[in-house]
Every structure is written in C-alpha cells, then in structure tokens.
Amino acid sequence: MPTPQMRSDRESAGGVLNGDREPAGRAANGVSEPAGLAANGVRDNRAAAGSTPADARRPAALRRHGSARELRVTLVLGAVILALVVVSLCLGAFTLSVPDVFGALAGRGSRSALFVVNGVRLPRASEALLVGVCLGLSGALFQSIVRNPLASPDIIGITSSASATGITAILVLGLSGFALSGVVLAGALVAAAAIYLLAWRDGVSGYRLVLVGIGIAALATAVVSLQLTRGRITDVQQALVWITGSLNNAGWAEVVVLGATMVVLVPATFAQARRLDVLRLGDDSAAALGVSLERTRLLLIVTAVALAAVAVSVVGPVGFVTLVSAPIARGLVGSGRLALLPAALLGAVVMLAADLVGQFAVPGTSFPVGVVTGIVGAPYLLWLLTRTNRRGLGG
C-alpha cells in the first residue's frame, strides 16, 4: 500500500515542478531549450497527474492498469517474434514446412534440412533478434536521456561515425569479420565519447548533445563520401552493402559474441530503469528527488552507446531501428511509461520483419536489411517530426 501512494505523490510533484519551471526557462534563454526538449513522457505524466487532482489514488490505479497493459503488449510482441522466427526458418532458397523445421531443430531430418536450418537460417534469425533487442533498448535509453523522441544514434552522429570507421577499415585496411567489428566498435565508442565531451559545459544539456552530434555526423559523412571515391567500384559496392547494414554474414560465432556482450549490457540497462524513470521527470525534479544527474546520465549514455555500438559493429549501421522502436512501444503501452522491454522486443520484431521483406519481397533480388528499415523508417521519421512539432515538443 505505501508504495503506490508514494509513487503517485512523486508523479504529481514532478508535474508541478515542471509546470513551474517551464515558462521561466523559456523566458530566460530565448532558445526555449528546456521547454522545447521536454519529452512526451513528462507531458503525459503531468496530464495524468493533473487531470484528477482531487483523487490522489487515480494515478496509482492508472499505473497498475498500465503495467497490466505493458504485460499484454510484451506477451503479444513475444508471440510475434516467435512467429517471425519460425517463418524465417521456413523460407529460403528451398522452402521447408513447419514440422520439418521443428524436426531439424530437434536434430531429425535430412542432412540438407539440418544444415539449412541450424547452420544458415537459425544464426541469421538469432542475429536479427539480438541486434534488434540491442537497438531497441539503445533507442529507448537515448530518447529518455535526451527527452526528445528524435534523439537516436542515427541522428546524433554515432551511426555515421560507425559508418566512417567501418568503410575506412574495409576499403583502406581491407578488414572483415571480427577485426572489422572491433574497429567499428572502437570507432563508435570514441565518437560517442568525443560528442559527449564536446557537448560538456557545466554538464550536458540534451539539445547541445544533439547539435554537437549533428556536427560530428557531417564530418563522418564527409569521410564516408571520401572513401567511396577511392577504390574500385566493386569494392565500393561491397562496402556500401556493409554501411547499409546487412545480415548476410551471420554465423554462430557472431551470435555468440553478441549474446555474451548482451549478458552484461541488458541487465545493466534494466538495473538503471528506475533512475531513468526519475530522470524523465525533468532535470530539476530529478535533482530534487536526490538523483545525481550527471553521473546517472553518463552511466545511461555509456550503456546506450555500448548497446548500439555492439549491434552496429556486428551487422553494420542499420538505420532507423533505434528511432522507430521506442516511440511505437511507448504508443502501444500508453500512459507515458518507460516501456523498456516492449521497446527491446519491438526492435527485434522490426529487424526480423525487415530482413524477411528484404530477402523475399522482390523475387530475384535480396536487399540488405538496412535498406528496408531505411525506406520504412524515413517516412515515419518525417511524420514523427511534423507531429512533435505540431504539439510543440520538437525543440
């Protein structure tokens, strides 16, 4: 009983604090940075807390209702993932029936079926799933830290930096496989550190992080286009497939490495969920509630960057998964919740579905997964942008 009560108090306190802070902040610096970057979550919270000020127990009820809904959404997403995995095990150069697939998984069936399912399609599907989880989580973290639905590694320069290091490693150093992954991982981490340090000025404000990232992204784009002019056209085409993001090189070794890093990173993410929830109430409220702002934010950023960098280093910079997953998950769950687990699962759904579409939508040609996520994600991004602007949250 005490726990929901405390929670509801905290929510309304956060709402009031925010309401007080916002106009003052806007008047003080003509940029409207604090007001503009306030997230969906903050507003939704305030709406929930402010709509029924008389009844203090309603928010708690809402919250309980919300967690039931989150559970339902999670179960549905899990079922969808399972279905997508089975479909992707069935489809391919020769199609297998569902019983054949399950037989092969259990170790029975023809030698070719065993090889195709366990050696080719299962690692590919697992890699898509794991990468999707990483990207979905990373996107959810970023968007909560920066409190802007548009802040994702795609836009703030981390993905572009990974592209720049990756294409340099491929075309100049001739790397592939794990060496390539290592270099890309290092490149993405260094770029993220540079963006963070350059955005540091008595603390890191969200909008400065985004803008510095855009500057770094422009630089990385220049490096990519420079590398594309060097080298023969066939090599360049190979490199282009990599910087689009593709699952063509999926194998068990990659899956094992990916899984091993995720065993560390995913629990670390969920361990920080509570503090993240507080951070989303706004800087002032979070500080008032006793959260050490900069340290929390730094830890969260490190986790988010590591998740994105690991995923990108294995499959290449797949665009828009980080951007798309978290807002959709939050929309499904509703009531301004953090929705970390649904975001992770949604990332996996997006990756699996996009890979299926890329492989089989156009007969005869197989597109890298990044092309599909790009073509689906790009219009979504523009729609998201106009919508957030219309509601005055774009920044």
Add this chain to the structure above:
Amino acid sequence: MTRTADPAAAGGGSRPGAGGVGVATTSATTTAAARDPRRRAPNRRLVIGFVVALVALAAVCMLSLAVGSRYIAPDVVWSALVHWMQGGATGSGAPTVGADPSATDAIVVIDKRLPRTLLGLLAGICLALGGTVMQGLTRNPLADPGILGVNFGAALAIVVAISVFGITAPSQYLWFAFAGAALASVLVYVVASGGREGTTPVKLALAGAAVSAALGSIIVAIQLTSTEALDTLRFWQVGSLAGRGVDVLASVTPLALAGIVLALCLGRSLNALALGDDLARGLGQRVALSRLLGAVAIVLLCGSATAAVGPIVFVGLVIPHVARAITGPDYRLILPFSLVLGPILLLGADVIGRVIALPGELQVGIVVAFVGAPVFIALVRRRRLASL
C-alpha cells in the same frame, strides 16, 4: 554645431577616406570631435577589412591558378592570362605544344585551372550568400545548406536522374539537382515551421538532419541496385571543383548571378526581419514579400552551387559568422563581406586539398568539412544559442 557634425557623419558614411578626415580636423567643436573618431573608426576598419579581403581573394585566385600537381610560376600564369584575354589562342588552340614548356603551362592554366577557379569563385559566393540569407531569413545561427538537408535533396534528384531517366551528362542532371535542392529546402522548412514557436534553431537543425537521414537511405537503396548511379554519384557526392567542365559553369552562371543580385538587394529587408516579424511590419516592411524573395534567393544560390560542385557543408555556416564578427549585425555590410570571404574559404580549401595529398588530391568538400565542423561545434557550445 549640428551643421558641422552632419557632413562629417555623412562623409564618414559614404566615403570615409580623405573627405571625412578633412572635415574632422577642421571642425573644432567638442561634440563633433568626440563623436567623429567613434563613428569613423569602425568605418575605417570596415574599409581596411574589405580591402584586405579583396587582396586575399586575389591572392587565393592566383594560388589556385599557380598551385597544383604541377607548379606554375605566377609570371607565366599572368602572361598566359593576358594572352588569353587579348583574344589570342585559347589553350587548346596554342600552336606550339611541347616545343615550349610555357605553352603547356598556358594550356594547363587556361583549360584546367581557370574554369576550376571560376567555378570555385562562383560556388563560394553562392554558398556564402545563400548561408547569409538563410541565417537572416530564419534568424537561425546554425542555418547552412549542408546542415539543413538541401544537399541530400539534390543528391537524391541526381540519383533519380541517372537511374530512372538514364541521364549521365553533368550539364543535364544539373537541373535535377536544382529541383531537388529546392524541394528539400521547402520540405525542411515546412517540417520545422510547424508548432507554436515557429522555427527555432534546434528544430531547424533536427528537421535538416532528419530529412537528410531519410533521403540518404533512399539514395543508398537506389545506388545498391544501379552500379551506374553509384559510380556517378560517388564522385559528385564528395563535393569537388575538379573535372566539372566549362559546360557546367556556363549553364549554372545565369541562375547564380540572378541569385547573387537578388541576395545583395535583400540587406534592408533582412535587417528589418532581424527585429522580428511584428516590428518589421511596423516599420513598413512587406514581410511576406521579403520572405518570398529571400526563399527564391536561397534556392537560386544553394541550388546552383550544389548542382555545380556537389554537396559542400559549412561554407554557408561559417562565412556569415566571420563576416558578422567584422561588420556587426548590419546585413547591408554582411552580404558584401560574405561575397568576398566565401570564395576565399572555398578556393583556399581547394588549394590546400591539392597540395596536402600529393600526388593525388583531397576534394574541397572534405577539406571544408574538417575546417567547418570545429566552428559549428564552437557555435553550438556558446552559452546563448539565441536566435539572430
């Protein structure tokens, strides 16, 4: 007293040379003496600054003609230019190829480096003026055709031109680039201008980044299916003055000149708009008309520059800030200064790129990006990223 002060002020305003000094020394009244140095000092600074900039521009042009994989002495460059100006043989028609080394030099200067330098001059002016008008019109210190996604619009249009319509000649896909640049700028502006606060710097930059990311993924998708589109675009995309040819210069010049003239006429309107729409309207400005003319100028300038030399970031961002640091906030002065400073940056970067990676060369777009990114980040780090 007022009579003596007025001519001094007027003289100081229009031609601050000998006339202004003369009046100041003869008028012994205390107020005029106290006011005159203050009024004259910035003017003299401006004139000196402008002259220095012009000299620097001439020097950079000369370097651009003289420096490259083969160094050509300035006097040889000069005589080749004079010979060409007098209507003599154009480089290709030079009679004694091979016999006289200075004749080959003349061919290099006239056929290769002169078009390249002229293109750099034109593109530098266009990008700098385009950036200035963009910053003035949107009151946004971060406005730049590269940041705001105009480049990717042009790139997508070119990819479509190559892969769908089978166009490969630069002078033809130029027009696609132009249309693409125009459409992308409209798209970014419409996306960013929604909402109550209108276009804030952060919203515009985000809209530009988002539109760039969106268009970029479509470009890659087309490139993966069409080797030809990839092969053509990769050399356009990097932003270079090399190998663009005289036909590109010829077809782009009329539009670019129209844009330049229009931009230079916009100084007063931009000054008024800087005060905010309401005040500008109160001062008798037709705000809608000013905005429309400004938008036309931006599309003409950025479109022709991008179409001609490819996507180049940060020139339009950096130059207006440098000019503003010299002149103060008056757009009637910022515009001409940008006009001179822009080509200095672009041609200077081109010269650096030619010598830094011998025997090859680094494209101007890369050099400019590495020069401009630190400036962009420094601007972002300023405490007040206020609207202009």
